Amino acid sequence: MDNGFLKGWLFSSKIVQIISHYGLHLTVIRHLLSGLISYIALPIAIGSLLFYFTMRKFLLLCIAIIVSLSASSQEFSNKGKDFWVGYGNHVRMFNAGAAETMEIYLTSDVNTTGNISIASVGFNQNFTVTANQITVVSIPRSAALLNEGLYNHGIHITAQKPIVAYGFIYVNAISGATVFLPTNTLGKNYYSLNYTQVANEANCYSYFFVEAVDTGTTVVEITPSQVTKGGWPANVTQTINLTQGQIYQVLSATDLTGSTIKSIASGTSGCKKIAVFCGSGKISIGCANAGSSDNLYQQMYPASTWGKKYVLIPSNNRPNTNNPPVINTNFFRIYRPDATTSVKLNGVAIAAASFTNNYYQFSSSATNLVEADKPILVAQYFSTAGCSGNSNPHDPEMVYLNPVEQTVTDVTVNSMQPASNTAITQHFINVVLRNSGTGVSSFKIDGVTPTAAVTILPQDNGYAYLRIYTQGSGTGPLLSGAHHLTCDSGFNAIAYGFGNAESYGYSAGTNLKDLYNFITPINPLNISSQTTACSGTPFYFSITYPFEPLSIYWNFWGYQTPNVTVGTPVADTTYVINGKQVWRYKLPTPYTYSPAGPYPVSITATTSGADGCGTSQTKDDTLYVYDPGLAVISRQTTGCYVDSVAFFDSTVYPVGSGIYNYQWQWNFGDA
Numbered sequence: 001m002d003n004g005f006l007k008g009w010l011f012s013s014k015i016v017q018i019i020s021h022y023g024l025h026l027t028v029i030r031h032l033l034s035g036l037i038s039y040i041a042l043p044i045a046i047g048s049l050l051f052y053f054t055m056r057k058f059l060l061l062c063i064a065i066i067v068s069l070s071a072s073s074q075e076f077s078n079k080g081k082d083f084w085v086g087y088g089n090h091v092r093m094f095n096a097g098a099a100e101t102m103e104i105y106l107t108s109d110v111n112t113t114g115n116i117s118i119a120s121v122g123f124n125q126n127f128t129v130t131a132n133q134i135t136v137v138s139i140p141r142s143a144a145l146l147n148e149g150l151y152n153h154g155i156h157i158t159a160q161k162p163i164v165a166y167g168f169i170y171v172n173a174i175s176g177a178t179v180f181l182p183t184n185t186l187g188k189n190y191y192s193l194n195y196t197q198v199a200n201e202a203n204c205y206s207y208f209f210v211e212a213v214d215t216g217t218t219v220v221e222i223t224p225s226q227v228t229k230g231g232w233p234a235n236v237t238q239t240i241n242l243t244q245g246q247i248y249q250v251l252s253a254t255d256l257t258g259s260t261i262k263s264i265a266s267g268t269s270g271c272k273k274i275a276v277f278c279g280s281g282k283i284s285i286g287c288a289n290a291g292s293s294d295n296l297y298q299q300m301y302p303a304s305t306w307g308k309k310y311v312l313i314p315s316n317n318r319p320n321t322n323n324p325p326v327i328n329t330n331f332f333r334i335y336r337p338d339a340t341t342s343v344k345l346n347g348v349a350i351a352a353a354s355f356t357n358n359y360y361q362f363s364s365s366a367t368n369l370v371e372a373d374k375p376i377l378v379a380q381y382f383s384t385a386g387c388s389g390n391s392n393p394h395d396p397e398m399v400y401l402n403p404v405e406q407t408v409t410d411v412t413v414n415s416m417q418p419a420s421n422t423a424i425t426q427h428f429i430n431v432v433l434r435n436s437g438t439g440v441s442s443f444k445i446d447g448v449t450p451t452a453a454v455t456i457l458p459q460d461n462g463y464a465y466l467r468i469y470t471q472g473s474g475t476g477p478l479l480s481g482a483h484h485l486t487c488d489s490g491f492n493a494i495a496y497g498f499g500n501a502e503s504y505g506y507s508a509g510t511n512l513k514d515l516y517n518f519i520t521p522i523n524p525l526n527i528s529s530q531t532t533a534c535s536g537t538p539f540y541f542s543i544t545y546p547f548e549p550l551s552i553y554w555n556f557w558g559y560q561t562p563n564v565t566v567g568t569p570v571a572d573t574t575y576v577i578n579g580k581q582v583w584r585y586k587l588p589t590p591y592t593y594s595p596a597g598p599y600p601v602s603i604t605a606t607t608s609g610a611d612g613c614g615t616s617q618t619k620d621d622t623l624y625v626y627d628p629g630l631a632v633i634s635r636q637t638t639g640c641y642v643d644s645v646a647f648f649d650s651t652v653y654p655v656g657s658g659i660y661n662y663q664w665q666w667n668f669g670d671a
Contacts, residue, residue: 077408077511079108079164080182083157084213084275086247087144088176088297090169091282094203100171100295102139104157104180105414107132107164107482114159118143119245120152129163134414134482145209145249148230154211154245166414166506169297170422173395174282176297177416177504183213184620185512186273187302188613192225192259193335193359193379195398197252199282199293205229206256208278208300209249212242219266220274224250225258225357239264242274251281257335258357264613271613276300285396286331286363286383292501293384294396303337305512306375307403308578311432311457312368313465315382315505317498318426319391321477325428325469329365329388331381334372336360341374346459363388369459374579375515378403380494385501393426393498397505404432404463407490411509415495417480423499427478428469429508431485432457432492435464439489446484448473485509516546516582519601519621532624538590541601542572543619544582549605552585557600560591593625 090100104116108129117124121142129135143153157165157180165180190210197206206226212218223237229251232238240248250256256278263271279296312332316325334343334350337358343350345362346369354360370378378401385394415427433439433454440454443466450468457463471479485493485508496505519531523539533539541554548571554564564587571583593599604618634650637643 077185077411078179078181078507078509079162079411080184081114081159081162082183083165083180084183084211084245085155085157085165085167085180085299086209086211086275086277087139087141087153087155088167088169088209088277088279089145089205089207089249089251089281090171090295091174091199091201091204092171093144093146093281095201098171099141100144100169100174101141101418102144102167102169103418104137104139104155105166105168105416106135106137106157106159107412107414108159108162109410109412109484110161112159112161112163114157114163117156118153119156120154129159132412132482132484136418145247148228148249148251150240151247151249152245154213154247156245164412164414164509166416167297168416168418168504169295170418173423173500173502174293174295175422175502175504176279176295176397177506178277178298179506179509181275181299181301181512183273183275185302185305186213186275187304187514188263188271188273189303190261190274190276190300191303191335191337191358191377192256192261192276192278192300193333193377193400194255194257194278194280195283195285195296195331195333195381196255197280198284198290199280200284200290201282201293204280204282204293205251205253206280206283207249207251208256208259208261208276209247210240210242210261211247211275211277212244212272213275214272215244216269216272217266218242218244218272218274219264220248221260221262221264222248222250223260224252224256226252226254226256228252241266257333257359260337270616270618279398283396284384284387285381286329286388286390287386291384291387292395294501294503296396296398298398298400298506301377301400301510301512302514303375303377304514304516305406306377307405307515308372308375309404310370310376310378310401311404311460311463311465311492312364312370312378312380312401313430313432313467314365314367315380315430315496316428316467316469317390317394318469319393321426325467326391327365328390328394329363329383331361331363331383331388332368333379333381334360334370335377335379336372336374338374341372341376343370343372343376345370347371365389367457367459367465369457380505382496382503382505393500393502395498395501395503397496397503399494399496399505400507401494402492402507402510404492405515406511406513407492408509408511409488409490410484410486411493412482412484413493413495413508414482415478415480415497416504417497423502424480424497424504425499426469427480427497428467428495429478429483429485430494430496431466431468433464433466433487434489434491435462437489439487439491440464442486442488443491444486446472447486451475515577516580517544517619519543519603519619519623520584521623522586531621532626533593534628535594535596535625536592537628538592540586540588540590542584542586543603544584545605546580546582547607548583549585549607551606553604554587555602555604557602559593559599564589593623596625596627599623599625
């Protein structure tokens with residue numbers, strides 16, 4: 001080591017405990033800490049690293065970024081303040097018997113208020129959410145989508161602070177549940193993924209419905225894969241015009257998997273976001289003949305959020321509550337709309353001829369790893385009770401899985417149990433973790449380490465998983481109601497439960513970031529790629545597109561002036577994501593925001609219109625600005641120049657969960 005000069009970068013990471021003051025996310029940037037220390041032949045110990053040098057100046061630049069879930073901030077997740085949803089199809093809309101009920105479950109990690117409205121039926125109800133508790137709102141049946149066709153029954157959920165929202169449609173032992181996706185996470189292109197439509201009674205339909213969420217007219221292009229109940233021929237494309245809150249539902253007596261639903265341009269208006277749901281009014285899964293059947297109800301993920309790698313963990317149930325849970329046989333479907341996509345199951349390529357209507361189906365009671373060279377969607381299905389070797393309590397359910405590219409670090413889930421008309425008796429949560437750093441050790445449920453065993457994934461030891469069925473760190477059964485999952489590293493999870501011939505299941509939480517079109521603040525002192533900045537710190541705006549725009553217009557909504565038009569944009573870099581080329585465009589002028597808070601920004605790109613979305617595409621986003629934290633460094637020394645000096649990070653971190661990634665730059669002024 002040169003005793004005269006040392007200048008370099010030391011990269012490190014530190015797991016710290018963070019509590020969220022902003023929904024499920026808190027971003028803190030520790031800024032500049034400098035000190036003047038004059039010693040001769042000073043040895044400095046940092047952790048396990050020891051350096052000897054002559055120093056005149058000591059400069060420490062410290063940057064901290066928490067990478068944590070926020071449905072309201074950087075990442076687009078299932079936590080938000082605005083939702084457009086619908087009352088999905090159920091067999092009791094056609095057959096005699098007690099009518100089904102729809103309930104919406106609302107939860108958050110903060111206290112907040114909000115409103116649910118259905119303009120077409122005059123429904124308007126305010127609600128209050130207490131942190132980490134469940135608020136239940138019953139939806140009038142007059143808002144149900146009773147048949148194929150057009151309805152005005154969009155259900156609009158708004159909240160003052162970010163919430164997580166779920167839907168549950170049920171009666172007796174026929175129930176289905178979904179996690180709702182906020183409006184800002186929605187996309188423009190969807191593929192329906194259902195299941196083979198058989199049931200133990202008549203008038204049971206495979207379905208999907210599409211809902212307009214934007215103002216003005218939304219033009220939707222629909223191509224059903226099967227002939228529909230209303231006589232719409234298979235593989236015939238039609239366009240439907242919708243206004244905000246309008247819904248068009250499609251029903252079929254056969255499996256609608258492979259149907260396409262996409263927003264297209266209209267006149268001078270580009271493609272607008274839409275919400276898409278799919279499922280079945282009632283269905284039996286995994287039986288030679290139709291057995292007990294259940295409702296399926298899931299909100300679809302837009303194709304722009306799909307990933308290329310999925311970890312599949314079969315479900316558990318407890319046929320005998322005196323014994324530990326048993327592993328179930330589940331069914332899985334892999335959907336790939338591009339026939340040239342190469343898909344591997346546990347490292348073995350799936351032959352293209354094995355795909356039917358663009359999906360591949362298999363059953364398994366073991367863990368599985370699915371990988372592809374292009375984005376795909378994967379669904380997990382639970383079987384009918386008594387079928388495929390799965391004993392009661394059990395029944396059909398469908399869950400859309402999240403790829404390892406779209407993970408969360410903090411989420412509140414609801415283990416569902418309505419007060420009446422259902423008999424869910426067992427609750428479970430499957431979790432996939434990163435098997436590196438503190439990806440396993442930092443995982444908590446309701447603030448404690450679960451007792452469930454952690455198992456390394458055989459197909460890829462970079463991942464581990466656990467099946468939670470006990471409450472907290474105890475041995476009692478997992479209770480119904482809200483559960484708070486946290487981890488310093490990203491994870492995926494599904495929540496599900498069973499009763500006598502009854503079930504529910506849904507993704508416990510997901511990121512839904514558009515992997516190809518996103519805004520990134522560029523700051524030399526920022527090592528985060530998220531849409532965040534530090535108050536008073538200059539940065540550069542940039543946006544990435546999966547195409548080369550003809551012009552770009554930046555609208556700062558009055559928080560920066562002037563707005564900016566780039567007439568002939570030139571990308572500063574181009575690269576490939578999931579096999580798709582993207583281009584990044586950076587504004588040349590630095591921007592500074594203050595005080596801390598959320599700031600809207602909209603970017604409109606003009607294009608050739610080759611993608612069917614017209615010549616104008618607008619992306620609305622939010623820049624989240626946070627005040628810098630105060631970095632504190634302490635030292636230990638005997639005062640003797642020949643002895644070492646140990647420096648320590650003495651910053652007081654809030655209690656909670658998160659990851660600090662930070663970076664030190666040593667500049668001793670000798671250059």
